[in-house]
Amino acid sequence: TKPLLQITGLTTELGDPAQPARVVDGLTLDIRSGETFALLGESGCGKSMTALSLMRLLPPSGRITAGSVQLGGTELLSLTEAEMRQVRGGQMAMIFQEPQTSLNPVLTVGTQIGEAVRLHQGDARQRLGAERALELLRAVGIPDPEQRLNEYPHQLSGGMKQRVMIAMALAGNPRLLIADEPTTALDVTIQAQVLRLLKAVQSENGLAVLLITHDLGVVAETAERLAVMYAGQIVETAPVAEFFVQPLHPYSRHLLESLPEASKRHGRLAVIAGRVPSLDQVFQGCRFVDRCPAAIARCRLEVPEWRMLDEGRGVRCHLAESVGVEVPDRPAVPV
Numbered sequence: 001t002k003p004l005l006q007i008t009g010l011t012t013e014l015g016d017p018a019q020p021a022r023v024v025d026g027l028t029l030d031i032r033s034g035e036t037f038a039l040l041g042e043s044g045c046g047k048s049m050t051a052l053s054l055m056r057l058l059p060p061s062g063r064i065t066a067g068s069v070q071l072g073g074t075e076l077l078s079l080t081e082a083e084m085r086q087v088r089g090g091q092m093a094m095i096f097q098e099p100q101t102s103l104n105p106v107l108t109v110g111t112q113i114g115e116a117v118r119l120h121q122g123d124a125r126q127r128l129g130a131e132r133a134l135e136l137l138r139a140v141g142i143p144d145p146e147q148r149l150n151e152y153p154h155q156l157s158g159g160m161k162q163r164v165m166i167a168m169a170l171a172g173n174p175r176l177l178i179a180d181e182p183t184t185a186l187d188v189t190i191q192a193q194v195l196r197l198l199k200a201v202q203s204e205n206g207l208a209v210l211l212i213t214h215d216l217g218v219v220a221e222t223a224e225r226l227a228v229m230y231a232g233q234i235v236e237t238a239p240v241a242e243f244f245v246q247p248l249h250p251y252s253r254h255l256l257e258s259l260p261e262a263s264k265r266h267g268r269l270a271v272i273a274g275r276v277p278s279l280d281q282v283f284q285g286c287r288f289v290d291r292c293p294a295a296i297a298r299c300r301l302e303v304p305e306w307r308m309l310d311e312g313r314g315v316r317c318h319l320a321e322s323v324g325v326e327v328p329d330r331p332a333v334p335v
């Protein structure tokens, strides 16, 4: 079957066009209806810029310079802004890390969800807004929804605010939900509830979720497939189950070692010195070379090509050409 979302060669630049930072560089991936696809990486890797590119909500200094984004066969990059507004909050919706920054503090919950519903359905169905708002609050598991409708965001806990955000995102019956670190600001119990809620909504209506996260625990719990992003590029893609058994890219291995259980098991904390390189340069070799415990001389001289291996696994690393190549232990510090 055709994927719901097909991204091909998406490239996004920020800042001075003479020396732009290429924050998303040739990103290619597809997402199917009903699946959760995780985009994983530390902050500054280009995950959020990818999401904002898909929504066409880039900051003023940003622009998409190449690529294609097809949602259900429609090329989003050639839509007018007015057409794109219809897609946002309609077929495609997004929820953010900080619900408090996206909710209007002076409007009640009911008014805001009602607005989202009306935006989608048009004036003719205005009176349905309140009813539907109530239905959505029930769907996202908010207790006493009738009362909540009349409350303001400051009266809600962080978890409840995130649920309200999800309710608003669902108001237009989207086919794709982009969730950018949706649980990062929440405590662990609430995190799990919000993730379960998304799963439940998904299994009911075939919603596809692009889950953006730096948290492998969250990925393990919710996603079927993933892509690991580093310095604006995808460095590995895999079915989640196989990824956990055998990550191929040294950066992926680092992320796995960063899991709290892993560091406990090994009695140490994995560390990788250094930071994501700045993206306003032309790279001569691998972008991960300064931090890679497995680097060889070739890695500084030659940009690693993207390679598909088998069964949906792909990797960008000179050493991962044959699966199972032993990568030397990374430096570690005792706990």
Ligand code: SF4
Pocket (backbone or CB within 6 Å): 249, 250, 251, 286, 287, 288, 289, 292, 293, 294, 295, 296, 299, 304, 316, 317, 318, 319, 320
């Ligand atoms: Fe490390 Fe070289 Fe692979 Fe880059 S190409 S991740 S530097 S081994």
Ligand code: MG
Pocket (backbone or CB within 6 Å): 043, 044, 047, 048, 181
């Ligand atoms: Mg981010």
